[in-house]
Amino acid sequence: xxxxxxxxxxxxxxxxxxxxxxxxxxxxxxxxxxxxxxxxxxxxxxxxxxxxxxxxxxxxxxxxxxxxxxxxxxxxxxxxxxxxxxxxxxxxxxxxxxxxxxxxxxxxxxxxxxxxxxxxxxxxxxxxxxxxxxxxxxxxxxxxxxxxxxxxxxxxxxxxxxxxxxxxxxxxxxxxxxxxxxxxxxxxxxxxxxxxxxxxxxxxxxxxxxxxxxxxxxxxxxxxxxxxxxxxxxxxxxxxxxxxxxxxxxxxxxxxxxxxxxxxxxxxxxxxxxxxxxxxxxxxxxxxxxxxxxxxxxxxxxxxxxxxxxxxxxxxxxxxxxxxxxxxxxxxxxxxxxxxxxxxxxxxxxxxxxxxxx
Amino acid sequence: xxxxxxxxxxxxxxxxxxxxxxxxxxxxxxxxxxxxxxxxxxxxxxxxxxxxxxxxxxxxxxxxxxxxxxxxxxxxxxxxxxxxxxxxxxxxxxxxxxxxxxxxxxxxxxxxxxxxx
Numbered sequence: 001x002x003x004x005x006x007x008x009x010x011x012x013x014x015x016x017x018x019x020x021x022x023x024x025x026x027x028x029x030x031x032x033x034x035x036x037x038x039x040x041x042x043x044x045x046x047x048x049x050x051x052x053x054x055x056x057x058x059x060x061x062x063x064x065x066x067x068x069x070x071x072x073x074x075x076x077x078x079x080x081x082x083x084x085x086x087x088x089x090x091x092x093x094x095x096x097x098x099x100x101x102x103x104x105x106x107x108x109x110x111x112x113x114x115x116x117x118x119x120x121x122x123x124x125x126x127x128x129x130x131x132x133x134x135x136x137x138x139x140x141x142x143x144x145x146x147x148x149x150x151x152x153x154x155x156x157x158x159x160x161x162x163x164x165x166x167x168x169x170x171x172x173x174x175x176x177x178x179x180x181x182x183x184x185x186x187x188x189x190x191x192x193x194x195x196x197x198x199x200x201x202x203x204x205x206x207x208x209x210x211x212x213x214x215x216x217x218x219x220x221x222x223x224x225x226x227x228x229x230x231x232x233x234x235x236x237x238x239x240x241x242x243x244x245x246x247x248x249x250x251x252x253x254x255x256x257x258x259x260x261x262x263x264x265x266x267x268x269x270x271x272x273x274x275x276x277x278x279x280x281x282x283x284x285x286x287x288x289x290x291x292x293x294x295x296x297x298x299x300x301x302x303x304x305x306x307x308x309x310x311x312x313x314x315x316x317x318x319x320x321x322x323x324x325x326x327x328x329x330x331x332x333x334x335x336x337x338x339x340x341x342x343x344x345x346x347x348x349x350x351x352x353x354x355x356x357x358x
Numbered sequence: 359x360x361x362x363x364x365x366x367x368x369x370x371x372x373x374x375x376x377x378x379x380x381x382x383x384x385x386x387x388x389x390x391x392x393x394x395x396x397x398x399x400x401x402x403x404x405x406x407x408x409x410x411x412x413x414x415x416x417x418x419x420x421x422x423x424x425x426x427x428x429x430x431x432x433x434x435x436x437x438x439x440x441x442x443x444x445x446x447x448x449x450x451x452x453x454x455x456x457x458x459x460x461x462x463x464x465x466x467x468x469x470x471x472x473x474x475x
Contacts (some may be wrong), residue, residue, distance in 0.1 A: 206379055209380050315386070316386045328425075
């Protein structure tokens with residue numbers, strides 16, 4: 001006999017609302033229904049009623065964790081329509097901030113994953129590291145969450161303290177290699193909870209359109225920074241970690257190794273940042289046209305489609321976030337899993353419901 | 359690629375067989391009452407954009423060919439009330455009691471997008 005358990009929309013393991021309804025036979029999950037409507041704000045509709053400068057501030061608020069990559073991708077799409085060239089210095093600053101954001105996002109996720117696994121010490125270690133990164137971002141941008149670094153045509157601020165960025169990147173790399181990676185990779189509890197749990201095959205990942213670390217943990221070698229480079233990524237040397245087991249442990253490993261690569265990218269970018277202007281003219285005329293832009297957000301590929309009719313207000317802004325495509329892929333991960341692993345499997349894709357429903 | 363009469367099911371079959379990933383579908387309403395939909399596919403890192411028009415507000419669903427289209431089609435139905443024939447369309451981001459088409463009608467600002475992607 002099967003029974004159905006509604007989990008959410010509000011529950012202590014996750015601070016954003018989502019309803020996961022699982023149908024079980026015994027303790028085995030047989031079916032899953034997801035409901036993600038609770039954070040719908042109509043951001044696309046709002047963006048089509050604000051001028052381009054206002055829309056930059058608006059799209060930054062799609063998400064409180066990957067806010068910077070939203071403005072970066074939106075600005076890139078508008079710059080393509082307007083034919084604007086962004087200076088190399090601005091491209092390097094965009095890259096540095098994007099990688100710092102990836103580090104804060106991944107340390108947040110690692111902490112939450114540790115808490116879901118039941119490893120409180122590891123949770124505190126991750127959040128202590130994240131705190132240093134957020135302090136640095138505040139020093140650079142004036143804010144811990146919405147950095148306001150990108151504008152159409154470049155960046156709003158110069159890199160205030162390159163030495164502090166370099167020191168932070170080295171410290172984080174050290175903490176990763178000395179503490180976090182050995183703890184996650186070798187701890188018996190972590191391995192027991194994560195290995196073989198929530199499997200997503202390569203074929204399933206492709207069919208469901210999964211992106212980012214979720215896809216790369218299932219053997220898909222896709223990273224927009226590599227396949228379709230933007231900002232300064234084409235000038236920098238980095239690896240794209242790929243795992244093939246497709247389980248929760250593989251997602252853990254991919255994100256941890258990605259953090260090391262982020263540190264490498266930041267160090268190279270700070271060492272090689274060229275001189276140049278920060279941005280173009282204050283007011284940009286956007287001619288009629290349309291463009292798409294993609295960027296590798298912490299959770300995977302972020303996609304923007306922007307259409308202009310030549311006025312100062314975009315006539316269409318389409319936002320496809322990585323969580324929007326990763327979240328449906330938890331269904332094949334959960335079917336056949338143990339009920340006790342549902343929360344961990346959901347957490348393993350690093351879901352963001354503000355991004356999902358916008 | 360721009361084809362007002364595009365056979366979207368055939369397109370989806372060809373793309374899936376080639377190993378392409380459905381990135382998303384962009385939609386917006388036109389003065390004619392129809393909608394322009396652009397299917398964005400990623401094939402080995404290259405973005406392929408296939409644009410078409412709805413026929414009497416509808417297009418065939420591709421979710422049976424490509425599971426990734428499930429939420430994408432439901433979201434477009436919520437926003438523009440585009441009907442994807444051959445599948446159920448439960449609401450995704452709006453409440454069950456709300457009428458689909460919240461972006462298409464009562465809040466529509468303008469609908470004159472420019473050139474091509």
